[in-house]
Amino acid sequence: MTAPALEVTGLNKRFGGLPATKDVSFHVMAGERRLIIGPNGAGKTTMFNLVTGDLNADSGSVKLFGQELLGMPTQDRVHLGLARTYQILTLFPRETLVHNVVLALLGLQTLRWNPWTALTGHRHVYDAAHEALAMVGLAESAERIVLETSYGERRRLELAMALAQKPKLLMLDEPLAGLSQGERQTVRELLDKIPRDVTIVMIEHDMDTALSFAERITVLHYGEVIVEGTRAEVVADPRTREVYLGD
Amino acid sequence: MQWQFWIIQTLNSVAFGGLLFLLSSGFSLIFGLMRIPNLAHGAFFMLGTYFGYTLLQKGLHFWPAALLGGIGVGLLGIALERFILRKLSGNEQGQVLVTLGVSFIIADICLLVWTGDPMPLAAPQSLRRPLLFAGFAFPTYRLVVLGIALVAAVGLYLLMERTRLGAMIRAGVDDMEMARGVGIPVSRLFTTVFLLGATLAGIGGVLGGPILTAYPGLDADMLPLALIVVILGGAGSLLGAFVGSFVVGFLYNFGIALAPDLAYFVLFFPMVLVLVFLPQGLFGRVQI
Amino acid sequence: MKRGSIIALIVAAVVLLAVPRIIVNEFYVNMASQVLIYALFALSINLMLGYGGMVSLGHAAYLGVAGYTCILLTITGYDQLTAALLAILFSTLFAAFFGVLSLRAPGLGFIMITLAIGQIVWGIAYRANDLTGGDNGIRLPARPMPFGIDIRDAASFYYFTLVVFVIALFFLWRFSRSPFGASLMGTRDQPRRMRMLGHNVWLIRLLTFVMAGFWGSVASILFVYYNLFLSPHALGLQQSAEILLMAILGGASSLTGPIVGAVIITLVKNVASTYVERWNTLLGMIFVIVIMFMPLGIVPGCKHLWRRLQDRRKKSTPAKITASEPAA
Numbered sequence: 001m002t003a004p005a006l007e008v009t010g011l012n013k014r015f016g017g018l019p020a021t022k023d024v025s026f027h028v029m030a031g032e033r034r035l036i037i038g039p040n041g042a043g044k045t046t047m048f049n050l051v052t053g054d055l056n057a058d059s060g061s062v063k064l065f066g067q068e069l070l071g072m073p074t075q076d077r078v079h080l081g082l083a084r085t086y087q088i089l090t091l092f093p094r095e096t097l098v099h100n101v102v103l104a105l106l107g108l109q110t111l112r113w114n115p116w117t118a119l120t121g122h123r124h125v126y127d128a129a130h131e132a133l134a135m136v137g138l139a140e141s142a143e144r145i146v147l148e149t150s151y152g153e154r155r156r157l158e159l160a161m162a163l164a165q166k167p168k169l170l171m172l173d174e175p176l177a178g179l180s181q182g183e184r185q186t187v188r189e190l191l192d193k194i195p196r197d198v199t200i201v202m203i204e205h206d207m208d209t210a211l212s213f214a215e216r217i218t219v220l221h222y223g224e225v226i227v228e229g230t231r232a233e234v235v236a237d238p239r240t241r242e243v244y245l246g247d
Numbered sequence: 248m249q250w251q252f253w254i255i256q257t258l259n260s261v262a263f264g265g266l267l268f269l270l271s272s273g274f275s276l277i278f279g280l281m282r283i284p285n286l287a288h289g290a291f292f293m294l295g296t297y298f299g300y301t302l303l304q305k306g307l308h309f310w311p312a313a314l315l316g317g318i319g320v321g322l323l324g325i326a327l328e329r330f331i332l333r334k335l336s337g338n339e340q341g342q343v344l345v346t347l348g349v350s351f352i353i354a355d356i357c358l359l360v361w362t363g364d365p366m367p368l369a370a371p372q373s374l375r376r377p378l379l380f381a382g383f384a385f386p387t388y389r390l391v392v393l394g395i396a397l398v399a400a401v402g403l404y405l406l407m408e409r410t411r412l413g414a415m416i417r418a419g420v421d422d423m424e425m426a427r428g429v430g431i432p433v434s435r436l437f438t439t440v441f442l443l444g445a446t447l448a449g450i451g452g453v454l455g456g457p458i459l460t461a462y463p464g465l466d467a468d469m470l471p472l473a474l475i476v477v478i479l480g481g482a483g484s485l486l487g488a489f490v491g492s493f494v495v496g497f498l499y500n501f502g503i504a505l506a507p508d509l510a511y512f513v514l515f516f517p518m519v520l521v522l523v524f525l526p527q528g529l530f531g532r533v534q535i
Numbered sequence: 536m537k538r539g540s541i542i543a544l545i546v547a548a549v550v551l552l553a554v555p556r557i558i559v560n561e562f563y564v565n566m567a568s569q570v571l572i573y574a575l576f577a578l579s580i581n582l583m584l585g586y587g588g589m590v591s592l593g594h595a596a597y598l599g600v601a602g603y604t605c606i607l608l609t610i611t612g613y614d615q616l617t618a619a620l621l622a623i624l625f626s627t628l629f630a631a632f633f634g635v636l637s638l639r640a641p642g643l644g645f646i647m648i649t650l651a652i653g654q655i656v657w658g659i660a661y662r663a664n665d666l667t668g669g670d671n672g673i674r675l676p677a678r679p680m681p682f683g684i685d686i687r688d689a690a691s692f693y694y695f696t697l698v699v700f701v702i703a704l705f706f707l708w709r710f711s712r713s714p715f716g717a718s719l720m721g722t723r724d725q726p727r728r729m730r731m732l733g734h735n736v737w738l739i740r741l742l743t744f745v746m747a748g749f750w751g752s753v754a755s756i757l758f759v760y761y762n763l764f765l766s767p768h769a770l771g772l773q774q775s776a777e778i779l780l781m782a783i784l785g786g787a788s789s790l791t792g793p794i795v796g797a798v799i800i801t802l803v804k805n806v807a808s809t810y811v812e813r814w815n816t817l818l819g820m821i822f823v824i825v826i827m828f829m830p831l832g833i834v835p836g837c838k839h840l841w842r843r844l845q846d847r848r849k850k851s852t853p854a855k856i857t858a859s860e861p862a863a
Contacts, residue, residue, distance in 0.1 A: 052731060078733035090728040092721060103721045106714055107733030115715040115746075122714070161732070284647045286592075334827060340590055341826045343646055344783070347592070347776055348822025355815035467772055471654035474647050482644075508665060511658035518651065519636060526639045 011060035035214030043223035081168030101129035132164035262389035264496025265396025269451030273444025279483020289470030290353035295452020317450035324445025368456030481528025555690035577781035577793035579750035585787035588723035593653025595774035597751035601626035615679030630748020672766025786832025
C-alpha cells in the first residue's frame with residue numbers, strides 16, 4: 001500500500017488580504033495516522049475546510065485517492081469516502097442521538113430521496129446506527145435528545161456519525177478538546193480500534209495523546225507547512241520547538 | 248413628433264429613476280446593515296405621498312410639505328425600529344415578517360383616512376409650466392425631481408465616504424461582528440439608518456405625488472420595484488441602488504409606454520439574468 | 536400511532552363528513568370548503584416553511600399560473616380534466632424555475648426574491664389585459680363534472696374538496712415521516728453539516744420547492760373551481776402573506792398547525808369582513824402579535840402548555856422542552 005490517500009498540493013486561500021494557507025502541500029499514505037499541529041490561527045481548520053469544500057480554495061490541488069476534489073461540491077466529496085468531525089459541535093440538537101446517526105447514514109444512501117415510506121420502518125438503517133453508537137459506547141443513550149447529553153457524549157456522537165459512514169479518509173478536528181481525562185482515554189481507545197483501511201488526519205492540541213497516536217506529523221505555522229516528518233523528527237526539529245513547543 | 252415622444256419618455260424614465268433612488272437607497276442601506284429587507288418601505292413611500300397631500304391641503308408650500316412629510320415618515324421608521332424590530336433582534340426572519348405586517352396596517356390606515364379615491368398632488372406653481380428649449384417642451388417638475396435625486400445621491404455619497412457616520416455604516420455592512428468588536432454603537436446606528444431610509448422614502452413619496460398621485464396600492468406597486476433595484480444593484484451598495492434605480496426606471500417606463508401588457512416581463516428578465524449570473528448583484532457587497 | 540391520535544382522527548373524520556349535514560346553511564358549507572382549500576395552501580407552503588425553514592412570500596404566484604392556465608385552457612376548448620392536469624403540470628414546472636431563481640440566495644434574500652417573483656406574476660396578470668382580462672378578471676364557465684358527478688351545489692363541492700384535501704393530506708403525512716422529510720428537516724437545522732454528511736442541500740430544497748408548488752397548484756385549481764373566477768386581487772402579496780400567516784399562526788413544525796391556522800384565519804376573515812371593513816389592519820396586527828409573542832404558533836404552544844399542566848398534576852420534574860415532536 002503505497003498510494004497516497006490524500007494529496008494536497010500548493011493549496012492557497014486568502015481572506016481579504018490575509019493568507020490563511022500559503023502553498024500548503026503534503027501527502028498522507030493510505031492507512032496512515034497523520035497529526036496536524038500548529039499554534040492557534042496557523043490555518044489548520046481552514047485547511048480542513050478547503051479539503052472538505054466548506055471553503056473554496058483560491059488555487060492548488062486536493063486529491064483523494066488520485067481524484068481531484070477542488071471544484072467538487074462537498075456532498076460529492078463525501079460520497080467518495082471523505083468524512084469529518086467539527087471542532088465546534090454541529091449536531092442536530094433537538095433530535096435523538098440515533099436520529100443524528102441515521103441522518104449520517106442517509107447521506108450515502110439513495111433511500112434519502114424516498115418521500116413515501118416511514119423512515120422508522122427501515123430497520124436496517126437503525127440497526128447500523130445503533131451499531132455505530134455502540135462502537136463509541138453510546139448504545140444506552142441512543143434515544144436521548146442531544147440537548148440533554150454531556151459534552152463528552154456529543155463528542156463521541158460526532159465520531160459515531162463519521163464512523164457510521166465507513167469513510168476511507170477520516171478528518172478529525174480536535175476530537176479530544178474539552179474532554180475530561182477519563183473521556184480522553186475512552187476516545188483514545190476508540191481511535192485505536194478504527195480499522196487500518198481508514199486513513200486518519202487529525203488536528204489535536206493534546207500532545208500526549210496525539211503524539212502517541214500519530215505516525216507522521218505536519219506542523220503548520222502562519223498558513224505554511226514548516227516541518228513534516230515522523231514523531232521523533234518533528235519533536236527534535238528546532239523549528240517545531242520555536243513555534244509550537246514554546247521554547 | 249417621434250423625437251418628442253422619445254425625449255419625453257426618457258425624461259419620464261430618469262425622473263422615475265430618481266424617485267426609485269430615493270426609495271431604494273434607504274431600502275438598500277437598511278438591508279446591507281441590518282440584513283433585513285424592510286417590507287414596509289413601499290408603505291413608507293405611500294404614506295409620504297398622503298402626508299404631502301394633506302399638508303398641501305392645509306395650505307403649506309410644496310417644499311416644506313415635502314420635508315415635513317419625510318420627517319413624519321422618518322419618525323415612524325424610528326418607532327418601528329425601536330419598539331418592534333429591536334424586540335426581535337436576532338430573529339431576522341421574524342423581523343422581516345413584522346415589517347410586512349406593519350405595511351398592511353399602514354396601507355389599511357391610509358385607506359381609512361384618505362379613502363380609496365386617487366388624490367393628485369399639485370406640483371409647485373412655478374414648475375407647472377413646461378420648459379421650452381430648442382423647440383421641445385420639457386416637463387419642468389420632473390427635471391427638478393431628477394435634480395433633487397442627484398443631489399441626494401451626491402449627499403449620500405459624501406455621507407458614506409467622508410463622514411464618521413458613513414464609515415461606521417460601511418464597517419457594519421462589511422462585517423457586523425467586527426464593527427461591534429471595535430466599539431461602534433451598532434444599535435444607535437440601526438436607528439439612524441432606519442431614520443435615514445424612512446425619511447428618504449417619505450420625501451420620495453411627496454415628490455412622487457404630482458407624478459404618480461396618491462392611491463391605495465401605490466405601496467404594492469413601489470415595493471417590488473425597490474426589490475428589483477436591490478437585486479439588480481446589489482444590497483448595501485449606494486452605487487448599486489443608483490444604477491439599479493435608473494435601469495428599472497427606464498425598463499418600467501418604456502415597458503409601459505411601448506408594450507403595457509409586457510411591462511412586467513421587461514422587468515423580470517434582467518432580474519433573472521442577474522440572479523443566474525451575478526447573485527450578488529452588479530455592485531453588491533453583501534450576498535442577498 | 537398512539538390511541539389518542541387514532542381517536543382524534545376518527546372524530547375529525549366524522550365531523551368533516553358530517554359538516555354539510557350539521558350546518559345546512561349554504562353560506563357556512565361554502566365557508567367550510569374555503570377552509571379546506573386554504574388549509575391545503577397552508578400545508579403546501581409549510582413544506583417549505585416548517586420542514587425546510589424557507590420563508591416564501593410568493594406562494595400566490597401558483598394561484599396565478601395554475602388558475603389562469605386552467606381557465607384559459609378551458610375557454611380554449613380543452614375538457615376540464617385535461618385543462619386542470621395541464622395547468623398543474625405547467626404550474627409545477629414554473630415552480631421548478633421559480634425555485635432555481637429563489638435558491639440563488641440564502642435566507643432573507645430568498646424572501647425578497649420570492650416576493651419579487653410573486654409580484655411580477657401579479658403585475659403580469661394585472662397588465663396582460665388580452666389574456667387575463669386585467670383588473671376585471673376572467674370567469675371559468677362552469678364547475679367540472681368529475682366522473683360525471685355533479686359538484687355544482689355547496690354540499691357536493693364540499694365533499695369534492697374534502698376528497699382532494701384528504702388525498703393531499705395523506706401524501707403530506709407520509710412525506711413528513713419519510714427519509715426525504717427527515718433529510719429536509721436536517722437541512723433546515725444544519726445545512727452545512729448535512730452537506731458534510733453527503734446530502735445535496737440545494738437539490739433537497741429545490742425538490743421541496745417543487746413539491747410545495749405542486750400542492751399549491753392543486754389548491755389553486757380548487758380555488759378557481761370554488762370561485763369560478765380569477766382576478767389579480769387573488770394573487771397579490773396579501774394572499775401570499777395570508778397563506779404564510781396561517782402556517783405560522785398554527786405552528787409550522789407539524790401538519791395540524793397549518794390546518795388550525797387556516798381555520799382561524801378563514802373564519803376571522805369572514806367574520807371580520809362581515810362586521811368591520813378593516814381586515815387588513817387585523818391581518819397586520821395578527822402578524823405582528825403572533826411573531827412577537829407566539830413565534831412557535833398555537834398548536835405547539837398549546838401542546839407545551841398541556842404538557843406543563845400534566846406535569847404539574849403529576850408533580851414530577853419540570854417539563855422538558857423538546858421541539859422534536861414527531862410531526863403529526
